[in-house]
Amino acid sequence: MGTDQQTLKDGEFVNSLPSVKNGEFVHLFTASLKGISQVILIENAISGLLILIAITIESYYLGIITLLSAIIGTLVAKAGGADGQSINQGLLGYNSVLTGMALVLFLSGPYRWIIALAGAAIAAVFTATMNHMMKRTEIPTLTFPYIILTWFILLSTYKLNGIRLSSDLVPQDLTHWKLNIGGEINLLNGILDGIGQVFFLDNLIPGILIFIAVFFAGIKLGTYSVVGSVLALFVAYFLGGEHTLIGLGLYGYNAILTIIAVSSVFKGEPNRFALLSGILAACLTVPITAGLSTFLLPYGLPALTMPFVLCTWLVLSARKIMPNL
Structure with missing residues (x-):
């Protein structure tokens, strides 16, 4: 037994x-x-x-x-x-x-x-x-x-x-660089590709799925991601960026990451200006992306998410002295 x-x-x-x-x-x-x-x-x-x-x-x-x-x-x-x-x-x-x-x-x-x-x-x-x-x-x-x-x-x-x-990835001589702002921009593709480019994707369906993934995690996060992509698209267009790059979302993905980081994830104490500072930081990623991409041209390197890192660090560090940001 x-x-x-x-x-x-x-x-x-x-x-x-x-x-x-x-x-x-x-x-x-x-x-x-x-x-x-x-x-x-x-x-x-x-x-x-x-x-x-x-x-x-x-x-x-x-x-x-x-x-x-x-x-x-x-x-x-x-x-x-x-x-x-x-x-x-x-x-x-x-x-x-x-x-x-x-x-x-x-x-x-x-x-x-x-x-x-x-x-x-x-x-x-x-x-x-x-x-x-x-x-x-x-x-x-x-x-x-x-x-x-x-x-x-x-x-x-x-x-x-x-x-x-x-x-x-081909190194380019800046003395022979020419800005090409010709062609039309598909706004919907530009917005959807902005989120897709976070993962190096530039097609419609993957972009939609990633937006769904963000909205699933939180409506606020999803809304911020849309706002960041739209902001980057219009700021880049207003500043005379290359239409091809804008349409591919290459100015959008850093803005999306930045507005989510500054306005939601790392906003710290309750701050009524967190969204505003996130919007400003997202807009700032556009000229920083353009400048960094130019700086890296002779090396043939992509900017990756460095504009996001720089802009987020800028705001979060400033908040240590100016908490209302």
Whole structure:
């Protein structure tokens, strides 16, 4: 009798092992999806899944790299013994997502995916480093690790033959640069592509899905993302930006991230001027994007999300002295 009871308990214990493993996998997958959603400053696994679907619709290959980058970033954070809450919130995964995506898009060769996934792993460590360095300032790290890491890897292609740059990134001589503002702008495409360009996407359906993902996380966040995209489009047009770039949403994605960060995510204490400062910061991303893109032309580098980082840091740092901002 006693032996039978023990056998039953042992069987129950053995049968429970797969459920524990499955639970760990679900936990890892959920944290990874949140890492994807954290790219647009959202902690929501469903939003992350919608974004992943949008990316996969654009490219199955890019969708796989995105998911693997998110998982790698999460695993590196776990292996490194990072704070469990930060891992669960996806705060150590979003830079890995962007780094993996950027490197697989901006590098060439059959093995660029290896470099992209290695970059995703390094991005998680770099994010932890920056979080520690920025802790005393109370200013968020944002996407700075992804930007710097991606720029340096792309620049290394000029000295390392084993890493090859994509033919889409061509250094240009500023003395021969000509501004082309011809052509018409499709307003709807420009607005939708603005949110899509956060993830390097420029098609209608993925843009709609990503907007849905943001609205799912919160109506206010969704509204801010639309406002940011519209603002960038009209400011860029008013300032005489290239119509092609405006229509592709290349002036919009930094504005979207900035208005969400300044007006909602990092607004701090109740501040009735938070939306206004977010709008101004979003508008500022347009000339900064233009200036930074010009500065990077001789190196053939994309501006990425550096305008978002600079404008957000500008406002959040100013708030330390002028809290009404």
